[in-house]
Amino acid sequence: MNLAEIYRRDAWHMRWSLYISFVMLAIGGFYGTLQALDKMGVDLYRYLPDPLYRYYLGLTVHGVTLGWMFTVFFIIAFLNLVTIHGLRRPLASPGLAKATFGLAVLGAVAALIPTFTNEASVLWTFYAPLQAHPAFYIGLTAIVVATWTAGINAYLTWRSWKREHPNVRTPLMSFAALTTWAMWALASVGVAASMLFQLIPWSSGLLAQVNPLLNRSLFWFTGHPVVYFWLLPAYISWYTMLPAQVGGRLFSESLARLVFLAFIPFSIPTGLHHMFPDPGIPHSTKLLHAILTFAVVFPSLVTAFTVVASVEEGARRNGGTGRFRWILRLPWLTNPAVSGQLLGMVLFATGGITGIINASYGMNLVVHNTMWIPGHLHTQVAGAVTLTWMAASFWLIPLLTGKKLWSVRLSTLQVWTWFFGMAIMARGMHWMGMAGVPRRVHLTYAPYALFDEWRLAGWLVGAGGVLLFLSGALFLYVIAMTVWFSRSPAQVEVPEAKPLHPVERMPLVLDRITPWVTVTVVLIAIAWLPSIYRIATTHPYVQGWRLW
């Protein structure tokens, strides 16, 4: 089979997953812009028809379409492609791929209908005892199940490859995809348990009461590692593709593997740092999670070296010199598939620092549930991850449609405007957070809002939001023009970085996932089980409320 041949059978579902993910980006981004303007006291909601003008309906749409749908559809498509390319074979089961796609689409429709009809204004975190329509929970659960079936398909594909190559190391790309699926399979157990044993039966009337703290704990069991589920596909691009895109090589393959593997044990026993100010959970458990949260910083710190070193090597091979002047050799203005990733990394570095602040136990009391938190989240997910995915889309869409990218220039303008929009908006959000402004609030109508005092911060959020709206529209325009009107054939292939040093021997543990999963299960049992068991068995269960 030649290279293009191996994608052919799976191209349709990857392509449509990407299209759906971009539609979700558009819907979520629209409400995001209105939210940003609200932070400067401008209310555009009142021009929308009923029930769409409702702030918290919009906030739910923003979180659900972006956090659960834009991400999941993109990840399934991207990890499928990475698996196929890494192993040089189509997915093992076309039937399972079809089922995955169908389940994700049905789940999205099921969850969005009650969301848009104001039956589920519970935000993307759906904290009980706020009670949404059962279809909302069932739809989101179907989306999670679709991620599992996608992961199973990746595993089956790897298994058939391994049968034919018993003594060959799994290629890095597909190995990284498999570690991502393994991490997520463990991480998603929390939210799945919350849905299946509490929220779905309760919202359907089969259960009278639920335990708010139990569901909050199970949500954050999944809710923190879900950010790594978003981040790891970006890391796959940074480690296994970007070095090739800048003409360099991957600095160290062993370390890259170690980084991906380290996310399995360290992602999950950390979620309580979202619940430091919660009652009902002792100090000791929270401190344990605080310390383990620092551990999960380690793989990202390593990334800061390895990825930058790989990029530097590429820049120097292209004639870059000097201690820092090589940075100018990078295609900042000529290759948006590269500059989008590099700009994403700049945002990611700032978010790494704010993330350490969030995890720092006592310091968390200053920032918890303030605008600082969405500021942090936006540099990471809407900044680093989304920019990397946008950059990747500039070759993914041509690869999967066979059509040349509509405009390199507009795409470059797009990633730069997104970068500045996000940097400006996040700066304003962090600033408002420091001033004590709460997140998730219809601020224009909050009696305690001090727009005079926060003026500049609020204006930064609003201005950044408008810039992001324009940049997002430009992204969708470039993609749409590529898909509908591009006539030239695409000349792209999946970028794949070679290691700088040929890997002669590597500890076996860097080509195995099972030992890491075992360690993780033990860590989860220590960090989460006693707390979850105690809350489930001794803490009160309460009735549901619909307060919107």
Added chain:
Amino acid sequence: MATDIDRYELTWIYICVVALLVLFGVLLYSAYALGIHVETDVGQIHPAQVATTPPFDQPGLRMIGPDHYEAVIVARAWVFDPPEIRVPVGSTVTFKLTSIDVIHGFKIPRTGINRMIVPGQISEVTHRFDEPGTYTFFCHEYCGSGHHIMNGGIVVEPR
């Protein structure tokens, strides 16, 4: 470790490990030596029993020691009961909070006061008010369509 790890890369890894260990140290120092702690488990109360169980059956302020008050506040959509508390400057106030419906929050900007209020659970936080003035507190966890109007104030009066 594997053979393809570069000398500089290894140095960087050592730096990262040391930096993280220092941060662990600072964290443990702040928690155990300085006593800076976040919320812990101070007990449970079923929302249905809030109206009949002391101290939540009588929300409000009471003195529990010299310059030390206990403020019992019950949160519900979308008010704090009581919405206003008055104490003399220099008072230490221990807030006891619970909710009778959904999850709420309790934050006073520019103080260390930041708590979740979860139905079924009791939250507790203590603070000394050294500057006179009005301290606004508000709900910082989404609790329905009136979330943004849920607020109250502590008036710290000069002696």
